[in-house]
Amino acid sequence: MYSEKVMEHFQNPRNVGEIENASGVGTVGNAKCGDIMRIYLDIDENRIIRDVKFKTFGCGAAVATSSMATELVKGKTIEEAMKVTNRAVMEALDGLPPVKVHCSLLAEEAIHAALWDYAEKHGIKIEGLEKPKSDIHEGEEEEEEEY
Amino acid sequence: MDRLIYLDNAATTKTAPEVVEAMLPYFTENYGNPSSVYGFAAKNKEAVYMQREAIADILGVEAKEIYFTAGGSEADNWALKAAAESYASKGNHIITTKIEHHAILHTAEYLEKRGFEVTYLDVDEDGVVKLEELKAAIRPTTILISVMFANNEIGTIQPIKEIGKIAKEHGILFHTDAVQAFGQIPISADDCHIDMLSASGHKLNGPKGIGFLYIRTGVKIRSFIHGGAQERKRRAGTENVPGIIGMGTAALRAVETMEERAKEETKLRDYLIKRVMEEIPYTKLNGHPVKRLPNNANFSFRFVEGESLLIMLDMKGICASSGSACTSGSLDPSHVLLAIGLPHEIAHGSLRLTLGGETTREEIDYTVDCLKEIVKNLREMSPLYEDFLKKQGA
Numbered sequence: 294m295y296s297e298k299v300m301e302h303f304q305n306p307r308n309v310g311e312i313e314n315a316s317g318v319g320t321v322g323n324a325k326c327g328d329i330m331r332i333y334l335d336i337d338e339n340r341i342i343r344d345v346k347f348k349t350f351g352c353g354a355a356v357a358t359s360s361m362a363t364e365l366v367k368g369k370t371i372e373e374a375m376k377v378t379n380r381a382v383m384e385a386l387d388g389l390p391p392v393k394v395h396c397s398l399l400a401e402e403a404i405h406a407a408l409w410d411y412a413e414k415h416g417i418k419i420e421g422l423e424k425p426k427s428d429i430h431e432g433e434e435e436e437e438e439e440y
Numbered sequence: 441m442d443r444l445i446y447l448d449n450a451a452t453t454k455t456a457p458e459v460v461e462a463m464l465p466y467f468t469e470n471y472g473n474p475s476s477v478y479g480f481a482a483k484n485k486e487a488v489y490m491q492r493e494a495i496a497d498i499l500g501v502e503a504k505e506i507y508f509t510a511g512g513s514e515a516d517n518w519a520l521k522a523a524a525e526s527y528a529s530k531g532n533h534i535i536t537t538k539i540e541h542h543a544i545l546h547t548a549e550y551l552e553k554r555g556f557e558v559t560y561l562d563v564d565e566d567g568v569v570k571l572e573e574l575k576a577a578i579r580p581t582t583i584l585i586s587v588m589f590a591n592n593e594i595g596t597i598q599p600i601k602e603i604g605k606i607a608k609e610h611g612i613l614f615h616t617d618a619v620q621a622f623g624q625i626p627i628s629a630d631d632c633h634i635d636m637l638s639a640s641g642h643k644l645n646g647p648k649g650i651g652f653l654y655i656r657t658g659v660k661i662r663s664f665i666h667g668g669a670q671e672r673k674r675r676a677g678t679e680n681v682p683g684i685i686g687m688g689t690a691a692l693r694a695v696e697t698m699e700e701r702a703k704e705e706t707k708l709r710d711y712l713i714k715r716v717m718e719e720i721p722y723t724k725l726n727g728h729p730v731k732r733l734p735n736n737a738n739f740s741f742r743f744v745e746g747e748s749l750l751i752m753l754d755m756k757g758i759c760a761s762s763g764s765a766c767t768s769g770s771l772d773p774s775h776v777l778l779a780i781g782l783p784h785e786i787a788h789g790s791l792r793l794t795l796g797g798e799t800t801r802e803e804i805d806y807t808v809d810c811l812k813e814i815v816k817n818l819r820e821m822s823p824l825y826e827d828f829l830k831k832q833g834a
Contacts, residue, residue, distance in 0.1 A: 350744070350823055
């Protein structure tokens with residue numbers, strides 16, 4: 294079902310983790326649908342993404358697209374990172390099954406959400422960046438279960 | 441990865457060697473059409489009858505009440521559609537449950553589009569139908585009650601005897617989808633007041649593509665496949681002779697080994713459940729703790745998504761299944777897990793392990809060891825787990 298590249302990134306995901314005092318953090322997706330991605334960005338004074346980390350709750354494709362998206366933006370300028378589209382992530386992974394295309398969209402949105410957070414914190418405007426529409430708390434009920 | 445640990449016996453089973461052996465001559469030597477007149481073929485009619493009788497004996501019914509089909513889904517479709525049509529003059533209301541197999545649920549939806557009214561009963565948190573709710577749902581127009589014998593995902597066994605009694609008291613036809621139960625646990629059609637029962641061959645080490653519908657004498661339901669006079673004119677098409685031989689052989693084998701197998705499987709299943717629940721935190725056992733199929737264990741691991749889990753297990757040579765949306769081809773997780781009240785994100789992290797007669801303790805140990813590691817790794821990657829830990833720490 295998945296390409297070798299997807300399987301490889303799923304088995305050995307790059308850049309898993311958190312960044313303390315990150316320049317920007319973005320979380321997208323919805324637990325209800327089974328996918329949540331969180332991206333941490335460390336951006337230096339030259340607007341270069343010095344480091345990037347991710348955490349993902351989701352299927353194999355969700356993990357692989359997160360991993361690939363972090364690889365594609367690492368070391369890039371904000372403007373270059375803005376050009377990393379879901380299509381680019383998919384191509385870099387040698388494609389995704391049609392039902393998993395939304396995972397690559399989520400990866401793009403997660404990067405954008407983290408950049409938005411950075412822009413807001415620093416009071417700057419990033420060309421072409423819109424306020425992220427997905428929110429993990431959207432439509433989610435607060436349910437604490439005892440196990 | 442050389443090793444293969446097959447823990448998905450609710451999906452399908454390995455055809456037993458003796459079953460294959462019994463079937464083989466009916467492909468190559470005894471290939472005659474049972475409807476033909478000459479002796480060479482006519483003996484196949486006898487062979488088919490013998491299997492019909494063997495299966496009837498298991499259920500405590502008569503051979504002429506067993507109708508072979510191409511599987512469990514066909515039997516379910518037949519039972520619901522034909523009963524609805526045949527009894528439409530009596531009423532248009534059908535009662536079933538929210539946890540049925542899609543062969544029932546989608547058929548019920550089809551009937552709803554054609555003017556029938558369907559009540560989908562809730563179940564309790566263990567997946568058991570509430571008898572009071574069933575009684576309350578009965579209307580003067582109710583013509584059919586269909587409740588599965590045991591659930592395919594969470595393994596919960598329904599109070600079929602009590603449900604059958606309620607149906608009988610109200611003069612309502614009672615059908616049960618026994619695809620997961622037949623050959624696994626004892627079933628008596630009379631004791632449970634069952635009017636129709638669906639079963640399948642490949643769930644009990646028989647071949648795929650064969651099943652049957654039991655229809656009690658007196659239940660007037662029409663033919664589903666029209667054509668020749670096979671199956672007492674109720675199910676046309678040349679008999680799948682090798683399949684029928686396989687189904688009968690497998691059913692007999694399943695019943696003969698049932699007691700011993702159930703004992704062994706229950707022991708292993710409980711060992712599996714104990715280890716998982718003790719060694720993997722934030723885990724829930726889905727389904728009834730005791731009233732469940734001997735071979736079924738179903739867990740939800742919080743903060744983890746099911747498909748990821750399955751791929752990781754596959755890489756360790758372990759075959760399992762999940763109620764995650766990603767494995768169902770839709771955005772929603774399993775309707776069964778939602779019906780027992782699991783929130784979406786927890787339903788997404790479910791895992792079903794179904795043992796077989798060949799499963800060993802060593803395999804269970806290996807599986808739990810792998811599972812512990814995999815769940816730990818996936819949680820470390822999960823933003824939900826990160827949030828949970830932060831909340832705990834705060």
